Amino acid sequence: MSLKFVFSRTISACITLLGVMIVVFVLVRVVPGNPIAMMIAPGASEADVVALRARYGLDLPIYHQFSLWFAQVLHGNFGTSISLKQNVLTIIMQRLPATLELAVFALCLAVVWGTMVALVSTALRNTWYERIIDSFNGMMLAVPDFIWGLTFVLVLGVLLPILPVSGRSDPSIDVDLLTQFYLIEGVLRGHFIFVWDVLKHMILPALTMALPLAAVIGRVLKNAMMDVMVQDYILLARIKGLSNLRILLQEALRNAAVPALALTGVQFTFLIGGTVITEKIFSYPGIGNLAIDAVIYRDLPLIQGLVLTFGAMFILVNMLVDASSALLNPRLRHA
Amino acid sequence: MPDDLRIALCGGFVCLLLFASVFADVIAPFDPLEQDLLAAMARPMQEGHYLGTDSLGRDVLSRLIYAGRIAIAVALAASVLACLLGTVLGLLAGYLGGWWDAVISRLIDIWMAFPPVLLAILLVAVLGSGLHSVITAIVVIDWTRFARVVRAEAQQQAKLEYVEAATAIGMGRGTILVTEILPNVIPVILVLLSLEMGIAVIVEAILSFVGLSVSTDIPTWGGMIAEGRQIIRQAWWVLVFPLVVLLLTVLAFNQLGDGVRQRFDPMLKR
Amino acid sequence: MNPIVEIQNLSASSPAGPILRNVSLSVSAGEVMAIVGESGAGKSTIAKAILSILPASIVVTSGVILFEGQNLLTLPPKKMRELLGSRIALIPQDPLTSLNPARRIGEQLTDGLRRRAGLSRSDAMMKALELLNDVYIREPEQVLKRFPHELSGGMRQRVLIAQAFSLNPSVIIADEPTTALDVTVQKQVLRLIRQLQRTHGTALLFVSHDMGVVAQVSDFVSVLYGGKVLEQGPTEVVMRRPSHRYTRALLAANPRYDLPDKRLMPVPDDLIEELQREVSG
Numbered sequence: 001m002s003l004k005f006v007f008s009r010t011i012s013a014c015i016t017l018l019g020v021m022i023v024v025f026v027l028v029r030v031v032p033g034n035p036i037a038m039m040i041a042p043g044a045s046e047a048d049v050v051a052l053r054a055r056y057g058l059d060l061p062i063y064h065q066f067s068l069w070f071a072q073v074l075h076g077n078f079g080t081s082i083s084l085k086q087n088v089l090t091i092i093m094q095r096l097p098a099t100l101e102l103a104v105f106a107l108c109l110a111v112v113w114g115t116m117v118a119l120v121s122t123a124l125r126n127t128w129y130e131r132i133i134d135s136f137n138g139m140m141l142a143v144p145d146f147i148w149g150l151t152f153v154l155v156l157g158v159l160l161p162i163l164p165v166s167g168r169s170d171p172s173i174d175v176d177l178l179t180q181f182y183l184i185e186g187v188l189r190g191h192f193i194f195v196w197d198v199l200k201h202m203i204l205p206a207l208t209m210a211l212p213l214a215a216v217i218g219r220v221l222k223n224a225m226m227d228v229m230v231q232d233y234i235l236l237a238r239i240k241g242l243s244n245l246r247i248l249l250q251e252a253l254r255n256a257a258v259p260a261l262a263l264t265g266v267q268f269t270f271l272i273g274g275t276v277i278t279e280k281i282f283s284y285p286g287i288g289n290l291a292i293d294a295v296i297y298r299d300l301p302l303i304q305g306l307v308l309t310f311g312a313m314f315i316l317v318n319m320l321v322d323a324s325s326a327l328l329n330p331r332l333r334h335a
Numbered sequence: 336m337p338d339d340l341r342i343a344l345c346g347g348f349v350c351l352l353l354f355a356s357v358f359a360d361v362i363a364p365f366d367p368l369e370q371d372l373l374a375a376m377a378r379p380m381q382e383g384h385y386l387g388t389d390s391l392g393r394d395v396l397s398r399l400i401y402a403g404r405i406a407i408a409v410a411l412a413a414s415v416l417a418c419l420l421g422t423v424l425g426l427l428a429g430y431l432g433g434w435w436d437a438v439i440s441r442l443i444d445i446w447m448a449f450p451p452v453l454l455a456i457l458l459v460a461v462l463g464s465g466l467h468s469v470i471t472a473i474v475v476i477d478w479t480r481f482a483r484v485v486r487a488e489a490q491q492q493a494k495l496e497y498v499e500a501a502t503a504i505g506m507g508r509g510t511i512l513v514t515e516i517l518p519n520v521i522p523v524i525l526v527l528l529s530l531e532m533g534i535a536v537i538v539e540a541i542l543s544f545v546g547l548s549v550s551t552d553i554p555t556w557g558g559m560i561a562e563g564r565q566i567i568r569q570a571w572w573v574l575v576f577p578l579v580v581l582l583l584t585v586l587a588f589n590q591l592g593d594g595v596r597q598r599f600d601p602m603l604k605r
Numbered sequence: 606m607n608p609i610v611e612i613q614n615l616s617a618s619s620p621a622g623p624i625l626r627n628v629s630l631s632v633s634a635g636e637v638m639a640i641v642g643e644s645g646a647g648k649s650t651i652a653k654a655i656l657s658i659l660p661a662s663i664v665v666t667s668g669v670i671l672f673e674g675q676n677l678l679t680l681p682p683k684k685m686r687e688l689l690g691s692r693i694a695l696i697p698q699d700p701l702t703s704l705n706p707a708r709r710i711g712e713q714l715t716d717g718l719r720r721r722a723g724l725s726r727s728d729a730m731m732k733a734l735e736l737l738n739d740v741y742i743r744e745p746e747q748v749l750k751r752f753p754h755e756l757s758g759g760m761r762q763r764v765l766i767a768q769a770f771s772l773n774p775s776v777i778i779a780d781e782p783t784t785a786l787d788v789t790v791q792k793q794v795l796r797l798i799r800q801l802q803r804t805h806g807t808a809l810l811f812v813s814h815d816m817g818v819v820a821q822v823s824d825f826v827s828v829l830y831g832g833k834v835l836e837q838g839p840t841e842v843v844m845r846r847p848s849h850r851y852t853r854a855l856l857a858a859n860p861r862y863d864l865p866d867k868r869l870m871p872v873p874d875d876l877i878e879e880l881q882r883e884v885s886g
Contacts, residue, residue, distance in 0.1 A: 019445035027461060142589035144537050146544075147582050150560060154574055158567050232702035239656055240716055240768075241690030254707040266447070273450030277541050281564070291453050292545055295460045303457065307449070314448045330707060330752040 009322060013315040020311040024304060025066050069304065078308075079301035083294070088305040092287060096309065097180035098168055099275050099286030102209070103313075105183075105202055106271060109210035114217025115253075118260075121218075122225040123248055134222065140215035145274045149208040149281040156204060166283035169198050205282040209274040213267050220263045224256035231255075258329045265321040269314045341594035348587040356404040365394035367401040367554050376570040387572040389562060395576055398554040402577070405548075405555050406584065408466065409539040413473035414531035420474060421481025422524060428482070429489025430512050439486070443479045451476045455538055459547045469548050473535050480534075481527055488520045522596075529592030533585040540581055556581050608633045608671075609776045609808040610655065615668035617650060617659075617832075624650050624663060625832040626884065632776065632825070637802060637809040639819040639840065641855070642829030648812045650832075652778050654678070655810070656695060657685050673775065691721045694769040696779040696798070700761035700786075704753035710764055711749030717772045736767040740797060759790040763797065770801055776808040783818060795822050816855050820844055828852050831884035850876055 060068070072079065078088035121133045157165030164170075169182060175194045177185050183202075186195040228234065229252055237251045279288035287306060294302040355362060364383060371392030379387040379395075386395040428439035455472045462468035493516065501511050542548040543557030551558065556577040563574025608631035617625040625647050632638035640648045653659045655670055655677060670677040672693065677685065697703040705713060714736065715729035724732065730749065737745035740763040753761060762782060769777050779798060783791040799822050802809045813819050819826055819840065826843050828836040828851065836849040847853045854872045 016441075016444050016448050019441070020448050023445060023449075024457070027457065139586075142533070142586050143582065144534075144585065146537055146541050147578065147585070150564070150574065150578050153564065154567065154571065154578070158571060232697065232699060233705040235658065236695065236697055236703045236765075237705070237716075238658065239689055239695045241686050241688070242716065242720065243686070246720075251705055251708070255705065258707075269447070270451070273452055276450055276452040276456070277544075280545065291450075292456055295453075295456045296545075296547070298460065307453065307457075310450050310453060311448050314450070328707070331754055 005326075009319060013319060017308075017311050017315055021070075021304070021308060022066065024307045025069070026062065029062060029065070073308070078305040081294075081299055081302040083297040083299040083302065088301050091290070091302065092305055092309055094180060095285060095287050095290055098182070098284065099279070099288055101181060101183050102202060102206055102279075102284065102286060103272060103275060106206040106209035106274075107213075107268065109206055110213035110217060110271065113210065113214035115221060117214070117218035118221035118225055118256075119248055119253070121222050122229065122252075123244065125226065125229075134219075137215055137218040137222075140211060141219065143212065143215075145208050145212050146277055146281075148211050149205070149278050152204045152208060153281060163204055164201050165204060168201050168285055169194065170201075173197055201284075205278045205284050208278045208281070209271055212274075213264075213271050216264050216267050217260070221256060221260040224258075224260040225252055227259075228252045228256045254328065258325065261321065261325050261328065265318075265325070268321055269317050272310065272313050272317060338594045338598040341590055342598060345587040345591035345594065348583065349591065352403055352407055352584060352587075355400050356407045359400050359404060363394075363397035363400045365397040367393060367398040368552060369393060376566065376573075379572050386576050387570065389559070389570065389573045390566055393554075395559070395573060398559060399556070399576060399580060402554040402556045402559060403580070405466070405543075405553065406536050406539060406581075409469055409473065410532040410535045410588070413470045413477075413535040413539075414528055416470065417474045417478045417531055417535075418481050418524060418528050421478035422485050422520070424478070425482040425485025426489050426512055426516065426520070429486035430493050430516055432490075432493075436486075439482070443482055446476075446479045449476075452538075452541060455542060456545060456547055459542055464547065464550055466549055469539055469542055472542070473538050476538070477531060477534060480531065481524065484523055484527060485520055488523055489516055492516045492519050526592045526596040529588050529595065533588035533592075536581065536584055536588070609673060610810065611671040612651065612655075613669050613671065615651070615654065615670065616666045617647075617654065617663055618666055619663045623832055625654075628668070628829075628832070628834055630827045630834065630837060632808045632810055634775070634808050635803070635806045636825060637799070637811055637823040639811040639813060639823035639826040640829055641813050641816060641819050641826055643814055646814075646829040647832040648814075648829055649780065651829075652695075652780050652810070652812050655778060656689065656693065657682075690717050690774075691772045692775050694772070694774040694777045696762075696766055696769045696777060696782045698781045698784055700758055700765055701753075703765060704761055706753055708752075709749065710751050710753065710756070714749070714764060714768050714771065717768070721772055732771070733767075736771055737764070739770070739801065740764070740767045742767075758786055759794065762786060762790075762794055766794070766798060766801065770805060770807070773805055774807060776810065777802070778810045778812070780812045781814065784813075784815075791818070792821075798822065816844075816858075828855070830880055833884045835880075835883075851880055 069079075076089065078092070080086065081088050081091055084091055117133060117137055121130050121137075124130045124133070153165045156163045173194050175186070175189075175191050177189075179185050182198045183195060186192075186198060225248075234247060234251055237247050242251070275286060275288035276291055277288070278284070279286045280292055283289070287309060290302070291306045291310075293299075294306055364385070371388065373392065374382060374384070374388050375390055375392040377384055377388045377392070379385060381387070384394050384396070386399065388394055389398070424439050424442075428436045454476050458472040458475060459468045462471060497515065501515055506514075539548060539555070540557035540560065543555035544561045546558070546561065548555055548557060559577040560574055560581070563570070563572075563577065567574050611631040613629050615625055615628045616623065628647070628651060630638060630640070640651060642648050650659070650663060653663075654665060655672075657677065657680075659665070665678055668678075672688070675684075677688075680688075704710075711730060711733055714733045715724075715726075718724045718729040718732055719726065722729075733749060734745045737748060742748055742760060742763055748756065748760070748764075756764070762785075766782070769779075782798065783794050786794060795818060798809070801807075811819065811823055823840045825838065826840045827834050828843070828849065830851055836843060836847065836852050843852060844856065847856060851872070854876055858871060
């Protein structure tokens, strides 16, 4: 991939990130709703309020506040959380791995599920099975992650309680871990009972986040596959005597993936946003859950740190999608 | 399902919802705020409580109906406002291009880099609770949905010959925008509008689930769901019924938009 | 000579009417049989029938297609798939759309060699180099690693020709293989096909609408109109002393660049009427 391309996209991403930070900064300070009000105990004196404002630099002009904060961030100092009384960076780093593992797991589930649906539907084209699959997928398109999550809690957590619906792992399973990457480290260290338990806790929230994306992939990829299957090179592949399965996977999928990725790319970033409500529903200890609490407590430094983190994740996912696009499409590679 | 049937079914459901919201006072069997601790967590079909009661003995059905008001109000107001904002900006960006487009597109990019739910929660927390803040939050998050699509449509339309012809005969750009481009963009907008209503209902539900919507004594579907989540093992019906109604409402709005789109644009590729 | 492919009394129809009427023709090893006719005459339908890729709307109403004794029309799909690619191959019309844009040339070329002949990847690539040499492609090692959009039209068609010959099939169907090419390239490609066909002793069914092309490349020719074979025989004979009025008209309609300016002779209307009657009668 051309270096110039990567460079310009990175710059563009950074500018977007900067824009995001400015918006949040301004939003929390300018809009009505005194940020101080949530932070102080009731019955505090006027002097306390002034002192608090000075302490958090809220008495300075906005651009001054921003440049101060910006300089701090560049040095890795994200400030101290008001509600949790800890270093913001530490807090985020502690809970980020949980969300990362969940998000990646969900992404993989979505891609696998969506691709399977599209492939099976294509393989069964012109039969009534196809219509059933497509209708089912279409219905799934309308269901947002919020509803999936609650339904899972209801059905698989309570009615048929076969899976846990809160937390990340069973506290009674005792393991010694260095990092917060439960899955990865657990596998590497061979704690397979632990890993199984973690997976059981992750599967429902991951499905919650994955299914809406899976439905989109299912539809878009199916349409792309149908376009590809009528192409001449597919006909020639058939005449070369290649099996239906091989044609589907080896010849068609690669070509269908390109336009499909272009259309669904933006949906991948929505998945990241989905962690916020999903983690709340499943009491999953990641940064999504943290974010809601941070907002309710008006914990400015934490909010800023979290928005920056989410923004960075968004942009990362975008870049990955772009990179995948270029990799899949040979014509783009030599651009 | 044939499109006309789909439109009729979903449209009917929405009308039912509207009807229930408007005539809530007449239809609801109980006062939604009235507590009856002796009948707390009663099962459905007991003592006239068709859908049971919650932990404070309040009738689920009545609360459901009154909460529907909030949902409909938010759906209508938020989607129309988001539509207006997004359409205006989208038209400007798509048709006028140049500087307008550069700025508005960058704005859209930045906006879309936010986790929408986070932004909504942030906004409502900052603006304080109340219907107005929920509506504002939804408009602020989701105007980009309209803007992007309208911008793309406007760009396409602007390239077409009839616009060139209009420019050639000396029509002002503003006039062209309103009289030529807008009418062609309207079908797309209508479909998005229906979709947006579904989204607005969900966002409101999420906000009230987290406790950040209207004040907590007013019943909301999200609030009921949150409460139901807590007492799910003792009184599953408090979670189930609002969840089902929410799902049906969202599906209805979605399918309505889909049906309208398919019915009025036969050339659409699926 | 025992025919490799023998079509006997093949008739087919579509919703719009009959497509093939009682077509009989055959081709033997080392021979080239051309099927020539205008658009809509049914040439592609014959090719598709042999390859078992007829669209669902076209139905064979009678006749057989014998390949080495077996009737292809009644063969179970699995057996047919075994034949395709290894014993029966196709050189398609449009080299641009017939190559998969997402796969490298080397991979597409060695599909058959690896799946059917069971060659290892490296062995298959060596063979592919040989094949590319046979079709006179320069720097074959580079070409193997390229993608289709990086090659010229002529090169792509050569790759497809190499692909068709790769498993040494008994019969190859060439479906207007030069139509999509520049005139300057056409002649080279035709010569190449002829040369390879002679070397391998393959039976070749050459479908075309161009009598000039047919004259260069075929041993026998069947003239098709409205799904019916009007005339059939050795190319030299049919070209020099055409017995059917339509054949004569076709020959006359072909612009001859080597002769002084003659008027282009389209097929006259009354001939068309006569043909309609003959064909449906």
